[in-house]
Amino acid sequence: MDSGDSHLLYRSVWFMFAVMMVLGMASVSEARVHYHKWKISYQNWSPDCMQVTIISINGQYPGPTIKAREGDTVVVEIDNQMPTENVVIHWHGIRQIETPWSDGTASMSQCAIQPSTTYIYRYAADRPGTYFYHGHYGLQRSAGFYGSLIVDSAETEPFVYDGELSIILNDWWHTSTYQQAAGLLSNPFVWVGEPQSLLIEGRGKYNCSAGSSTTCNVTSNQCLPHILPVKPGKTYRLRIASVASLSSLNFLIQGHKMTVVEADGHYVEPVEVENLDVYSGESYSVLIRADQDSSKNYWAAVNVRGRKPITPTGLAVLNYLPNPSTNLPTKPPPPSPVWNDYAYSKTLAKKFLALAGHEEPPPMKPTRQLILLNTQNKINGFIKWAINNISLVPPPTPYLAAMKYKIHGAYDTTPPPDAYHPRDYNITIPPINPNAVEGSGVYVFELNSVVDVILQNANTLTKNSSEIHPWHLHGHDFWILGFGEGVFDPLKDPKKYNLVNPPLRNTVPLFPYGWTALRFKADNPGVWAFHCHLEAHFFMGMGVMFAEGIHKVGRLPRSAMGCGLVLNKMMHH
Ligand SMILES: O=C1O[C@H]([C@@H](O)CO)C(O)=C1O
Numbered sequence: 001m002d003s004g005d006s007h008l009l010y011r012s013v014w015f016m017f018a019v020m021m022v023l024g025m026a027s028v029s030e031a032r033v034h035y036h037k038w039k040i041s042y043q044n045w046s047p048d049c050m051q052v053t054i055i056s057i058n059g060q061y062p063g064p065t066i067k068a069r070e071g072d073t074v075v076v077e078i079d080n081q082m083p084t085e086n087v088v089i090h091w092h093g094i095r096q097i098e099t100p101w102s103d104g105t106a107s108m109s110q111c112a113i114q115p116s117t118t119y120i121y122r123y124a125a126d127r128p129g130t131y132f133y134h135g136h137y138g139l140q141r142s143a144g145f146y147g148s149l150i151v152d153s154a155e156t157e158p159f160v161y162d163g164e165l166s167i168i169l170n171d172w173w174h175t176s177t178y179q180q181a182a183g184l185l186s187n188p189f190v191w192v193g194e195p196q197s198l199l200i201e202g203r204g205k206y207n208c209s210a211g212s213s214t215t216c217n218v219t220s221n222q223c224l225p226h227i228l229p230v231k232p233g234k235t236y237r238l239r240i241a242s243v244a245s246l247s248s249l250n251f252l253i254q255g256h257k258m259t260v261v262e263a264d265g266h267y268v269e270p271v272e273v274e275n276l277d278v279y280s281g282e283s284y285s286v287l288i289r290a291d292q293d294s295s296k297n298y299w300a301a302v303n304v305r306g307r308k309p310i311t312p313t314g315l316a317v318l319n320y321l322p323n324p325s326t327n328l329p330t331k332p333p334p335p336s337p338v339w340n341d342y343a344y345s346k347t348l349a350k351k352f353l354a355l356a357g358h359e360e361p362p363p364m365k366p367t368r369q370l371i372l373l374n375t376q377n378k379i380n381g382f383i384k385w386a387i388n389n390i391s392l393v394p395p396p397t398p399y400l401a402a403m404k405y406k407i408h409g410a411y412d413t414t415p416p417p418d419a420y421h422p423r424d425y426n427i428t429i430p431p432i433n434p435n436a437v438e439g440s441g442v443y444v445f446e447l448n449s450v451v452d453v454i455l456q457n458a459n460t461l462t463k464n465s466s467e468i469h470p471w472h473l474h475g476h477d478f479w480i481l482g483f484g485e486g487v488f489d490p491l492k493d494p495k496k497y498n499l500v501n502p503p504l505r506n507t508v509p510l511f512p513y514g515w516t517a518l519r520f521k522a523d524n525p526g527v528w529a530f531h532c533h534l535e536a537h538f539f540m541g542m543g544v545m546f547a548e549g550i551h552k553v554g555r556l557p558r559s560a561m562g563c564g565l566v567l568n569k570m571m572h573h
Contacts, residue, residue, distance in 0.1 A: 031071045034125075036064070040145075041081040047144065048197035048204035049223035050174050050216045054144035055082070055135065061222075062168060062202040063147030066133070068125035070154040076121045078113055086112035086137060091123060091149060092281065093131035093265050093506050095475055099123045100400055100526025100553055101560045103474055106137040107394030108529050108545065111401075111563035119559050128153035129265025130239040130283040132168060139177035142245040142535050144202070146170075150239065151265075158355060159237075159261050159270070161287055165228050166239040167316065169278055169302050171195035171247040172204060184539055189383040192536050195247060198302045198314030201226040205315070226316040227325040232294035237261075240276070241283035245535040248306040248345075248468050248509070249278045250336035253318055254298040254329060258286035260352065264477065264505040267355035275336055277305060277345050279470035281507035281533035294320045299329050303336035305345060306468040306512075345468075346483060346511055353501045361479040361519050363499050367449035371488060372544065373420035373427075374469060374510065374532075376460040377436035383461065384541045385532070386436035388420045391541030392531070393438045397564030399527040403442070403550045407565045412441040416544065420456070427458035427466075427487055427513060434461065438541070445522035447549035452481070453530075454488045454517045455510045466512035469537065473546075475528035477504045478520035488515040507533060525549030 043056040057063035068074055080087050090104035102123045103109040113119040128151045135145035148166050173180065174196050183190025197204035203226045208216035217223075230236055238258070242249055252258075252275035260271045262285035276284060292298065302314040313333065319325040337344045354360075377386040384391040395402070395411045402410030416439060426432075445451055459466050481497040497517060510516045527550070531543025561570055 031073065032069065033073045033075060034066065034068050036066065036076045037079070038076055039079045039081050040087050045144065046217060046220040046222040047199055047202050048172055048206040049208055049218050049220055050196070050206050051214070052174055053176065055140055056144070057147065061144050063133070063145070065148040065150065065166070067150050067152070069152045070125065070128045072125045074123055074125055078119045078121065080113045080115055080117055083115050086114050087135060087140065088112050088137045089121065089133050090136035091121070091131065091133050092472070093129060093283065094123055094149070095126065095524055096123055096526065097126055097524060098554065100475065100524070101556050103526070103528070104136050105474065105529050107396065107398055108527055109400050110398055110560035112137050125151040127151065127265055130166070130241060130262060130285055131265060132241045132243060132283065134243050139181050139535050139539060141243055142173065142180065143177045146243045148239070148241070158267055159287060160235070161237040162234040163230070164237045164239070167201045167226065167228070169240065169242040169244060169249050169251065169314070170199045170202070171244045171311065172197040172199050180536070181539065184536055185382070187382050192246065194307065194310045195245070196311065198247070198249070198304070198311055200300060200302055200314050200316040203316070207312070227319050228300060228316060229319045229321055229325070230290040231321050232290050235287055235289045238286050238288055239283065240278055240286065242278040242280050244280040246307070247304045247311070248280070248470070250303050250305050251276050251278055251300070252334065252336060253288060253300045254331070254333045255292045256288050256298065256318070258288055260284055260286050263352050263503055264507060266477070266504045267358060268352045268503055269355055271351045273348070277348055279468070279507060279509045279533070281470050281472040290320060295323070296320065297323055297325070297327050297329050299333035301333035301336070305336065305339050306342070307339065309339050342511055349483060349509060352503045354503050356501070359504060361481070361499055361502060362450045362521065364450065366452035366519060368445060369418070369452045369454070369490070370443065371419040371454045371456060371490070373425060373456045373458060374542070375431055375436070375458050377431060378434035378461070379436050379438060384436055385537050386541060387544050388417045389436050390416050390439035390441070391436050392543045392545070393440055393541060395440045395564070397566050398560070399442060399545060399547065400553070401556055401561045401566040403527060403547060404553050404556060405566065405569060407569060410565050412439055414441055415443060416441040425458070427456065430459050430461050430463060442527065442545040442547050445546065445548040447522060447525065447552065449522050450519060451522050452517065452519050454515055456488055456515045457510050457513055459513070468512060469510045469532040469534065469542070470507050471510060471516070471530065472507040472533040473520065473528065473530045475524045475526055476520045477506050478508070478518040479504055480508050481517040481519055483511065484515045486513060488517070493517070522546070522548040525552035
C-alpha cells in the first residue's frame with residue numbers, strides 16, 4: 001500500500017466512524033486489527049533442562065500468543081534476524097480466505113523470508129477456535145518455532161466456563177534440527193529416533209543423569225513445570241494443541257475427567273473422556289471442573305502413542321489456588337492407554353461428531369475422488385515417503401506465483417494420479433519394488449467442486465510395521481466421513497460414510513493398515529498443501545499439492561515473489 005492508499009484508508013475509516021456515531025452505532029463491537037512485530041532469532045534455551053539452540057520469537061519460547069476476536073484482522077511483521085536461515089510461518093487452522101499468500105508455506109504460498117528481511121502476514125481471524133502457528137520451512141517447527149493463536153467467538157458459545165487456559169504439547173530432541181535433516185537426507189539413512197522429552201507449553205524435565213552441568217541444569221527456571229492455576233469449584237476451558245514432530249500423544253489430568261467441546265475450531269457433541277489422544281496438528285477445547293480435594297495439586301500428563309515409547313511422561317501441574325504451585329502431587333499420574341492399543345484410539349477418534357446444527361457436508365456424489373496410497377519408499381537408495389508413488393519435492397518457485405503468473409517450467413504440469421496403481425497393491429507387506437519418483441505436480445480442482453480424499457495406509461519398508469500419519473489440509477476444513485481397516489473398497493465403503501454429523505476438521509489421523517475418508521469443498525482460491533504433519537515425514541516428501549480458482553487470486557505482494565523463476569519475471573517487467 002503506498003501512502004496515497006493509506007491516507008485514503010485513514011480518511012474512509014474516520015468517515016465510517018463518524019457515520020456510526022451519528023447513527024448511534026458506536027456500541028456495536030468493531031472488528032479490530034491486531035498488529036504484532038516479531039523478531040526471529042536463535043536463542044540458547046533449556047526446555048527440558050538440557051540447553052539447546054532454538055528459534056525464538058522476540059526472545060521468547062514458546063512464541064507469543066496471538067489473541068483475536070472473530071472477524072478481526074491479524075497483522076504480523078516478521079523480521080528474520082537469523083543470520084543464515086530463511087523462515088516462513090504457517091497459521092495453522094486459519095483458512096486464509098482471499099489471502100493465500102499469507103499461508104506461510106515456503107515454495108508453495110511464498111518465497112521464504114531471507115535473513116535481515118521483513119515480511120508482513122495479514123489475514124482475517126474469520127472463525128473462532130483454538131489454533132496455533134509454526135515454522136513451515138525445513139524442520140524449523142522442531143526447533144521450537146511455534147505458539148498459540150486463539151480466536152474468541154463473537155457470539156454466545158454452546159457451553160459455559162469460568163476461566164480459560166491454553167497449552168501446546170510437543171516432543172523434543174537434543175540433536176539439532178540440522179543434524180536431523182542431514183540424517184534424513186543421507187544414504188545410509190539416519191533416523192531422528194524417539195524424542196528425549198515431551199513438553200507441555202514448552203516445558204519438560206530430562207533426567208540429567210550425569211548430574212547438573214552447564215548444558216543440563218535441573219535448576220534452570222526454563223524447565224520448571226508449566227502451571228495451570230485453577231480456583232476450587234470453577235470450570236475451565238483448557239485449549240490443547242499438538243505441534244509434535246513425530247509422536248502421537250495422549251493427554252490426561254490426574255483425578256479429573258475432561259469434556260471435549262471443540263476440535264480444530266469446530267464445536268463437537270460433548271464427549272467425556274479420562275484421557276485424550278492428540279495427534280500432531282490437532283487442537284481441542286476441553287472443559288474441566290476443579291472439583292477434587294482442593295488441598296492438593298494434580299499432574300497433567302502426556303505420553304506417546306503409536307510408537308514404542310522410550311520417552312518419559314511429560315508433566316505440568318494443575319494448581320488449585322491458593323496452594324503453592326511448588327507443592328507437587330505426591331502420587332504419580334495414572335498411565336495412558338498402552339501405546340499400541342489402536343482399538344482404543346480408533347474408538348475415541350470416531351466419538352467426535354459435529355454439534356447438532358453445525359455445517360453438514362454436501363450430500364451429493366463428489367465431483368472428484370482421490371485415493372492416496374501412503375508408502376515408505378525408496379528413490380535411488382534414499383528412504384522417502386511417497387503418495388501414489390510420488391515423493392513431493394517443492395520447487396524453487398512458489399506454486400502460487402507460478403500458477404497465477406503462468407510461469408513455465410516452475411513445477412511438473414503433469415497432474416499426479418487420482419488413484420494408485422496397480423490397484424491390487426499389497427498393503428500388508430513392505431513394498432516389493434520400492435521405486436518412487438520425485439515430483440512437484442498439483443491436483444487442480446474446479447472451483448467450488450466437492451472433493452473426496454481417501455488416505456490409504458500400507459506397510460513401511462520394515463516387516464509388520466505401519467505407522468500413524470496425521471494429515472493436515474491447508475486453506476480448508478474437511479468432513480471426516482469414515483475410518484476403515486485394510487484396503488478401501490470404492491464400491492462398498494462409501495455406503496458406510498457418515499454424511500449426517502461428521503466432524504469438520506483440518507487434521508485427521510490415518511491409522512496403521514487402514515484408510516481414512518474425508519470430503520471438502522474446493523472453495524478457497526489458492527494453492528494449498530495437504531500433508532503428513534509429522535515433521536520428518538513431510539520433509540521426506542509425504543504430501544501433495546491442491547489448487548483451485550487461481551484466476552480469482554488477487555495480486556500477490558512483491559515480497560512473496562523474490563525467488564526462483566518469478567524473480568526473473570519481476571525483474572524483466
Ligand atoms: O520415516 C521413518 O523412518 C523410520 C524407520 O521406518 C526407518 O528407520 C521411522 O520410524 C519412520 O517413521
